Amino acid sequence: MTHADNVWIVDDDRSIRWVLEKALQQEGLQPECFDSADKALSRLQQQRPDVLISDIRMPGSSGLELLSRVREQFPRLPVIIMTAHSDLDSAVASYQGGAFEYLPKPFDVDEAVALVRRALAHSREQAAQESEPTLARTPEIIGEAPAMQEVFRAIGRLSNSNITVLINGESGTGKELVAQALHRHSPRARNPFIALNMAAIPKDLMESELFGHEKGAFTGAATQRRGRFEQADGGTLFLDEIGDMPAETQTRLLRVLADGEFYRVGGHTPIKVDVRIIAATHQNLEGLVQAGKFREDLFHRLNVIRIHIPRLADRREDIPALAQHFLARAALELTVEPKILKPQTQEFISNLPWPGNVRQLENTCRWITVMASGREVLIDDLPPELLNQPQENNVNGHWEQSLRVWAEQALARGAHNLLDTAVPAFERIMIETALRHTAGRRRDAAELLGWGRNTLTRKIKELGMNVDGGEDDEADVG
Numbered sequence: 001m002t003h004a005d006n007v008w009i010v011d012d013d014r015s016i017r018w019v020l021e022k023a024l025q026q027e028g029l030q031p032e033c034f035d036s037a038d039k040a041l042s043r044l045q046q047q048r049p050d051v052l053i054s055d056i057r058m059p060g061s062s063g064l065e066l067l068s069r070v071r072e073q074f075p076r077l078p079v080i081i082m083t084a085h086s087d088l089d090s091a092v093a094s095y096q097g098g099a100f101e102y103l104p105k106p107f108d109v110d111e112a113v114a115l116v117r118r119a120l121a122h123s124r125e126q127a128a129q130e131s132e133p134t135l136a137r138t139p140e141i142i143g144e145a146p147a148m149q150e151v152f153r154a155i156g157r158l159s160n161s162n163i164t165v166l167i168n169g170e171s172g173t174g175k176e177l178v179a180q181a182l183h184r185h186s187p188r189a190r191n192p193f194i195a196l197n198m199a200a201i202p203k204d205l206m207e208s209e210l211f212g213h214e215k216g217a218f219t220g221a222a223t224q225r226r227g228r229f230e231q232a233d234g235g236t237l238f239l240d241e242i243g244d245m246p247a248e249t250q251t252r253l254l255r256v257l258a259d260g261e262f263y264r265v266g267g268h269t270p271i272k273v274d275v276r277i278i279a280a281t282h283q284n285l286e287g288l289v290q291a292g293k294f295r296e297d298l299f300h301r302l303n304v305i306r307i308h309i310p311r312l313a314d315r316r317e318d319i320p321a322l323a324q325h326f327l328a329r330a331a332l333e334l335t336v337e338p339k340i341l342k343p344q345t346q347e348f349i350s351n352l353p354w355p356g357n358v359r360q361l362e363n364t365c366r367w368i369t370v371m372a373s374g375r376e377v378l379i380d381d382l383p384p385e386l387l388n389q390p391q392e393n394n395v396n397g398h399w400e401q402s403l404r405v406w407a408e409q410a411l412a413r414g415a416h417n418l419l420d421t422a423v424p425a426f427e428r429i430m431i432e433t434a435l436r437h438t439a440g441r442r443r444d445a446a447e448l449l450g451w452g453r454n455t456l457t458r459k460i461k462e463l464g465m466n467v468d469g470g471e472d473d474e475a476d477v478g
């Protein structure tokens, strides 16, 4: 009989231990459970598992402490770190500590099992990764949504590398923030991070902006100037909107990437730099390549690792936390008390389309902080342009939400007896729709609505509805 792979599960949450234990047993593995990192650590003196899976926050030693001890003793032992506090810092700290994978809770059991399987395969072939000490905090990136967790994982996985990264995502999704995080969590963290937006620089100044110029290189070049490449030496150069880079600059950039050196505009001495490039675009670069607008060879050089940042509308679950974060920040900036969104306002904004993504939400929060009258923000306090937008989520959420807005606005105007207006309007719409559906046949329409036929006739009268083909639907029934 072959030796069953031994998997240790370390978590103070009994239900998690139980679920994982059962799932792993079913897979023919041999799980063993510990309710604290300390117990696992003391057992490590006598025995080691094939894979270890651990929570981060537990009474006593944390999962990260356990991870670092395991790294010292058994550098090849894969450790999977899971946590309910799925923030970027724990993800990055796990990878920095040398974790094999990071598993945000709640997770799918099949996913966890697949990960354990992968770790087992890996432990058989892979040598240990070096561990790195913990590092400075990044500006906070909020993202509980699965798509953002993917982004965090990518940042964590790349944290020991200098590799070129291409970030894709619509405008305002947080591309620059992610580029900064990649830099701060890289071996270059202590060196400069220089950001440059290709769309914001006039074409004829771009080369001098990037590569600098010598005195007298062109009219207006009164002094020698170092370009962004030189400023970023040893660090990271973030090239935003790379799709807007003119063709000649693309050619030069490609040469710099290949040779690691360049000339200032008007210069004759080659300058050597060590710069990591992170590029970003909201455009489809493959499309630009096909259209002959972007050099294919440059594209391949940049497209080594790609990170996609989802639209805000594709991670609606993050909207309340983002809004709270921006409201708090705006309040700090303006030295006022932070505004609080009423639950219905929170729900309302969570269903908006947000074409300007996180930046639009951030600006909206600033607007609210200045403009909303009370501490608690009602739907009616939102910027008018948001109130007229379609709600995207689903048709059901849509009409209820519209009704809510209507009620909020009516109350804000000081209206009373709202139901006297709302209920007949509601019933009228239901009746009209059902009758249209049955081509005017009342008996069928009543059935669709869940009323008796007499009730429907009475309602039509009460509501003063002018309905065609009223009484002759008997003919259809018979």
Ligand SMILES: Nc1ncnc2c1ncn2[C@@H]1O[C@H](COP(=O)(O)OP(=O)(O)OP(=O)(O)O)[C@@H](O)[C@H]1O
Residues within 6 Å of the ligand: 140, 141, 142, 143, 169, 170, 171, 172, 173, 174, 175, 176, 177, 178, 240, 282, 322, 325, 358, 359, 362
């Ligand atoms: N997940 C997030 N958590 C907190 N703040 C965020 C997040 N994403 C974006 N922001 C904030 O939203 C604003 C826009 O983000 P950023 O400038 O990084 O977007 P971008 O994709 O680079 O935009 P553009 O393509 O227009 O340059 C910034 O103020 C940034 O700090």
